[in-house]
Structures are given as C-alpha cells and as structure tokens.
Amino acid sequence: MFETVSRRSVVLGAASLCALVAWPRVDEALHPGGPGRETDSPALRHDVDPHGITRVATTRPWVALTFDDGPDPRYTPAVLDRLREFGCRATFFAVGSNVEAHPDLAARIVAEGHRLANHTHDHLWLDRVDQATVSDQLRRGAAAVQAFDRSAAELVRPPRGWTSRAVAATTRGLGLRSVFWSTCLESALRDGPGAAGDEIGAGLRRGDVVLAHDGGRVVGPNPQDIDRSRTVEALPALLERLRGAGLRGVPVQELVAAGRPR
Template sequence: MSGRSGPGGRARRRLAGTAAVAVAGAAAVHAAPAALALAGPRRVFAPTLAGTGRADHVALTFDDGPDPTSTPRMLRLLADRGVTATFFLVGANVARHPQLAAEIAAAGHELAVHGLHHRLLLRYPPRRVADHLARAHDLVATAAGTPPRFFRPPYGVLSSAAWAAARRLGMRTVLWTTWGRDWTARATGPSVYRTVARDLRGGGTILLHDTASDTAAPESWRATLAAVPTILDLCRDAGWKVGPLGDHGLPDPPGRAR
C-alpha cells in the first residue's frame, strides 16, 4: 500500500483539508465587514457605522481630496454658506499638497482619513493595512494639528484588518447613509441632489467628493459643486443643522477621550 492511500496519506489529506478550512475561515473573517458596504444592511445592522447621528443634524462629508483645482472652490462655497464639513483625505494627496490640507483645517473643517492611497484594502494583508493607515493617520494629523477621529475606507469596503487598525489609532470607522453618485460621467447637479435627497433623513451622513479621484470621471466634481447649495437648502428647510461628523453625536472609539 502506497503512502498516498495508507494511514500516512490520509493523515496528510486531513491536515491539508484542515489548513484549507483555516485559510478560508481567515479570509472570510478578513472580508466579512465588506458586506456592510451595502447601504441596506448597514443602516439596519450597523447604524453607527453608517453614520446615523443626532436626529436634528446632518453630517456633510467629502472624500478623495485634497486637490488644488477643485477643493478650493468647495471651500469657498462652504465658507459663503457658513457651513463646515468633514473631509476624508487620501494620505498620498496630503503628502503632495500639505498646505492645502492645512488650509482645509484652518477654515474650520474636520480632517479625517480615507487611506494612504485610494485602493481596495481587501487586497492587502493585515500588516500592510496597518502600515498604510498609520502613515495616512500621521499625515492627516500633521495637517490638522490634531489626531483624526474618523476613518472611511476607499470604496466604502471595510476589512476586519482595516477596522482593527483604525481602532488602534483611535479612529472610528464611519461610512454613510446617503450619497450622490457624483463620481460618474453622467452626474449633474440635479442628479446628485436627487440621489442624495432620496435617502436623506435627520441624523444622516452624506457622502460627496470634492475632487475627481483615479476612479472618478474627469471634472465630475463640478456636479458636486452645483448640487451642494440645493442640498444645503433642503437641510435648512427641514430644520436640520449641517456640520461635520465631530458634531454629529457619534460615540468615540473605546479608549479615546475627546
């Protein structure tokens, strides 16, 4: 009887099967939070992750900046309306434009972390994820003059490694309750407004973009710029105050004091 079909072979096959199950289980745990990228499950099962806050408040957030072409225009619009927001910045963009990132903070806005690069974090092992987030955290903290409180993964796809790394850095992970689909080539000011308004409620968190990332259509930020005034008017008429996540009533991560 050969070793392949004898007791030794069976033992090796059992060991290989156990190892395969362990690898598959680890991968499933790593990827499990990604299911919450879907708005429906997120709102039902993880309202804090979705960014559901005070009923009289709406959190306005922008991803993917800073960008020297588009971000200053958004800052001027918000200043004219007397509104502050949360800007989830990409660490590599902060490294390229540190003064612009500092100007966002100086204007009274809240800086948060959107990763070191705009890449899907599920692709990376936990150690690399932790390194990327630590580097992005430090870049944003330097620009803001204070450690960031919030993290949002690129594409809204969260892994267990990213969630744990953000938590260790004192950041709460927050996605959104409504978005504008403002990165598409077909986006217009009215379409962005309608898409946001469809799911907007008091206590909601709005996801928009102040720049066109590598995954967005060129000049798509112009649709966002056109939509923001009408979104702000909607919130005003509904009696909702608009501001950053820091004013939204979300709890801090365990171990972090304000």
C-alpha cells in the first residue's frame, strides 16, 4: 500500500485517482498549511485556473501524450523506446532537478523529436507554498528545461495537478500556461498493465491529453521513489489502441497549436 496525504473524504473519479496513486507522504514542515481544497478533478482545476488546458478541440486525429516526473534512468529510456517503436511523440513535463542530474536523457528526449516542458524544479506542491516559492520553482524549472528545448518554458504542469487561484495568477504573471489532463494511464493500473493500456486507449478521442509518468525518483525537499515499471509495461497496449483507432500521439504543444484549448 502507498501512503497518501490525509484529506477529507471525497468520491474519487479517474482524474483524482491518478493524482493519488503511488505518492509518498510529504513532510508537514514543507507544507505547513496542511491539506486544503486539492484540485483533484477537471472541474476544480478549471474553477481556479480557467486558463489551464485539459483537452483541445481539434479536427486533427491527434491526442497529446505527456509524461511527468522524469527524466529517470530506470524508466525514461524504455518509454522513449516504446514511443519510437509506435512512431509517437510526446511532451515530457520534466522536474528541473532531474534534468540537471540526467542531462543525457534530457538531450535524448529532444533529439528523438519530443518536447520538454516545466514540472517545477523540485516537484513541490505549489498550492501549499508561498508565492515567492512558486515563482522560484517555476523559474528554476523553466531554466532547466530551456537548456535543452528553448521553447520548453511556455507550458507548466503543477505537480499532482494541485493549484490555486494564487498559483494560477503567478503562473500567468510569468507568461506560462498550465496543462492538466483529460485521462491518466496510471488510474487504470489496478487491473494490470495490459488491461490498463487497453482501457485507456479504447476511450481516447481526438484532442485528449493523456497523463503518464516516466519518472519515479525525485530527490530534494519533496522526495519520492515510485516504481513506474507497470506504466512502461502498459504503453504498448495503449499505443496499439491509439494506432488502431487512427489516432496519432503528438506533443501537447502541437495539439494546442492545432485547435482550441479547453
């Protein structure tokens, strides 16, 4: 069993389950405010950040594939291999400290036609820190990914998808736009990797934004160490479903440019 942060009872949909799966407990000293009104659903995220992106209205047969928390030498290479095998490209919302620790993987991501984007520098939960820290995390995260992808700082994904009106205002003030997701691969892993890939892949529609994870380890003030091997195992079934439906996996930046973000 994985530990999760104590919170009031809520009815969990797939989106919130994805936010909760396999996350370690955070030191209360780091987030002294304690549990708040976590934005664990698309509706709650839109309420506090209407400028954020959950999916895109488009006529193109595209879905955005996105991977969080890397790069991680245990999983990122295998994720890249699977994407290459199926001719798909993706956006990697990378943790700045991981980019600095594994520059070879960041370089490989870009060299193989994928895009980087900002997932903060230390994977802090932005709704639980002051706005000076939010700004610092976004700026340092942007600098790390921009060293490999010059336009990578345009988009950011708050860790866990947790945000607030204050976080959204700081994000916009820095000229950034938050990207969330419409479906999450890890939310279906309860039935096994193959079934998860089939289930999520069968439900995809053009304009969807898929969340998965290529990173499990983050060191620093908010450490985590999560086994992502089942995500890697689920990818072939997901990508096969995608191909069978005539859909193409692309970076979220390209999907946004080809339609109307929602």
